[in-house]
Amino acid sequence: MKTITRLTLLVCLLASVCLAIDPFPEEPNPGEELERAEQVTGNYGGNLTVGGRAEPKTLNPVIATDAVSREVIGRMMADLIDINRASQETEPALAKSCKTSPDGRTFILQLRKGIRFSDGHPFDADDVVFSFAVYLDENVDSPQRDLLIIDGKPLTVTKLDQYAVRFTLPRPYAAAERLFDGLAMLPKHLLEKPYREGKFVQAWSLNAKASEIAGLGPFRLKQYVPGQRVVLERNPYYWKVDSKNERLPYLDELTFLFVGSEDAQVMRFEAGESSMITRLSSDNYNLLARERDRTHAQFADMGPGLEYNFLVFNQNDLSSKKLEAVARKQKWFRELNFRQAVSAAIDRDSIVRLVYGTRGAALWGNVGPGNKLWLNTGIPHPQRSLDSARQLLKSAGFSWNQAGQLLDASGSPVEFSIITSSSNMQRMKMATLIQDDLSHLGMQVHVVPLEFRAVIDRVFQSLDYDAAIMALGGGDADPNPEMNVWMTNGTSHLWHLHETEPATAWEREIDQLMQQQMITLDYAKRKQLYDRVQQLIAEHFPFIFLATPNILAAADPRVGNFRPAVLEPYTLWNADELYIRTPVTNAGAR
């Protein structure tokens, strides 16, 4: 009897140990059409810990809007066609091929056969049709829905057979295959029930059990500890193999620590508690780089990113709001010469040196040097000139009093405030530099640091501000995601929101050009159209572009295949290829 009890205990013990071990990758079988990453090699094992600034809000890919949630979800999910963050080109993912009709309206995607979700359930065209039905459902209100509505009509999805799907667009759409990037394919077998019951939005919350969530990404949920971390473990059925035909990913686990600020991330990294920092400021990058000899950490300066920082003046229609003080200043803000003068007086080189420690690039347009495919190299880069700024102001009727203060045509002193997020030290610094630059023109500028949400509220809702320093871009190199900024009816048309009709001829021209480039399939022609858009923006200064930071990242020396990119997610886009050089279960102290 005693022996039986002992044996039972032993079996239980062994079973519990086996259950605790991370799943080992399944051997590739001939029925699976796997993607082969020819250049990729590595070795299995290890846990990669990444510090995150905040906790994810949800694990539901359809409703996630915040960057942190999307970063975690992105490692658990996969899309039909992916943008390779290194080359910035599209490449097949769950769809092994994509055939486009000559009119550019129809796409037939052949899906990989034999691949499975992270719970082992097979993936096929039904999942694709279901996923797009969810994304397009008004009741779900997915942030991606707008991307799939073209000219007010949704794209249609038709199942051709178990592994083929046809997408039909209402009209030709340039770079349509880029639409598929980031649209995670959902497991119909798990989500159809909550969707039919109208409970889809509540599905896959942070409280969901790991067994209730399945995706096609390299990892799957293992554990969520509120306030501390999310632990992902290897998806044993992942659809990519390396050059040796071994199934990816290499890592046993990927842990996201909720750390807080970037400074806290740096401290955790220095202490060896995290193995990678996704995005660093130049100050912290330089700080860590100084200790390179001790830590032997890997550093990556990928050059200028796609984000653009800018100063925007409030040119909104304030007739329905009681904002007389702002409305009075708008006659300056709407004056092209005034905006040109401000731009001419700003010392962008100093911004790059003092704010980004030379790890950034000055900007004169919305497309920075990081976006090589779409940059209009013909945009002039005039040097800072206070003289030409004064001339511009003089020609617009401005004058100066004895004390050197700038006065408008009615004799009122030019005084305005710049709001910016108090949590973003870089933009605070920019504001102080601009304040000093403009003081040389006799403008009295007040820098007002506000909590980030207060800035957003003022810029998008109350419109109660004079000028603001903000940043946009960073998602994709293609012009299409910029439609909502430059089109008159765009939701991020910040200098003049809720415009029904273009207020000026150049805005009308931009509207036409952006519409036209969206339906033009030929890259060279699209480039020509977008070049003109950039030229118009640079000539009319709706935004006064300032600078773009370099994409900087750091990793533990043992992290292999560390290849950050200038597109989001900067470091974890190839999480399936990352590996730990010496397999360990914890990153350990450096």
Place this chain on the structure above:
Amino acid sequence: MRSKTALLFAMVIALHLTLLLAGFLAPCDPAAQDRNLPYAPPTRLHFVDASGWHLRPFVYRLSAGPNGYFEDKSQSFAVHWWRGGPAYRLLGIFEIKRHLFGVDKPATIALLGTDGFGRDEFSRVLSGGQISVAAGMAATLLALAAGTIFGVLAGYYGGWADESLMCATEVFLCLPWLYFLLGVRAFLPLHLSPARTFLLLTCVIGLIGWARPARLVRGIVLSARSRNYVLAARSFGGSDFYLMRRHLFLEVFGLLLTQAALLVPRYIAAEVTLSFFGLGVNEPVASWGNMLSTLQQYSVLVSYEWLLAPAAALVVTSVIYSLLADALHSRLEFRST
């Protein structure tokens, strides 16, 4: 005891004189940016070069290299006393261009280094001290004035006046003052001129702080009003105002001095806290609080130790005032026994 108090008073006077003459003592304009010298370390004063010793100190020009700043020893620049420089207003009235010391261009003298915009930290500590200490003192005056008036009234008249005023003090003592100040500032207009911000800060800090001195004053007045000399003065026909001014106020004067010495550093810290969070005096005007706010960045905190100078100045000021309060308290206790 007396010599210690006198020494502390002398230190307080020296501190305030230093801040009053900040423009004269500072070699640079505190708001002037030298964008070629961000985070430059403190300038080293030299007395020795290849030709031997010099009585007059001199500096070398700083240049930026790949490994940080280095001194360009090809040319030395003597420190000149009593020299011209950027204009400033002495005591806020007289426009003067004379400074205690300085060096010729292109060299710069930054005794406490520079901040991220290349602004001279020494000049900014002095200039920022003017704002922070003046805000602390003005708020103290306001708090003590309000506290004395309400305390004397409550203690002298007693009854419903006493009860209602003391009830009000309890409310004010319960207020979490920092959060209250943050809340008040958030309701104010977006941008205020530095002078208005200063006035506002002073009023808010001072008016919140009246409760504690009021209770102390009330206690002393309550016991003093029934003393024989007060009763005698009243019987001779002294008016309420006369009694308060001639007798009761003198009773509380010592307490007010001690309270002032205690409250000034506390209110300086309040101003520093608000400016640290961006709710006080804003750029480019310096205050110890907004100067310290840059240290919220970890990389700055661990890399540029000279930027802790405003914190050191705050500590020194607080210690001097606290010691003075202690000495005054001891003297008053000694007198009363």
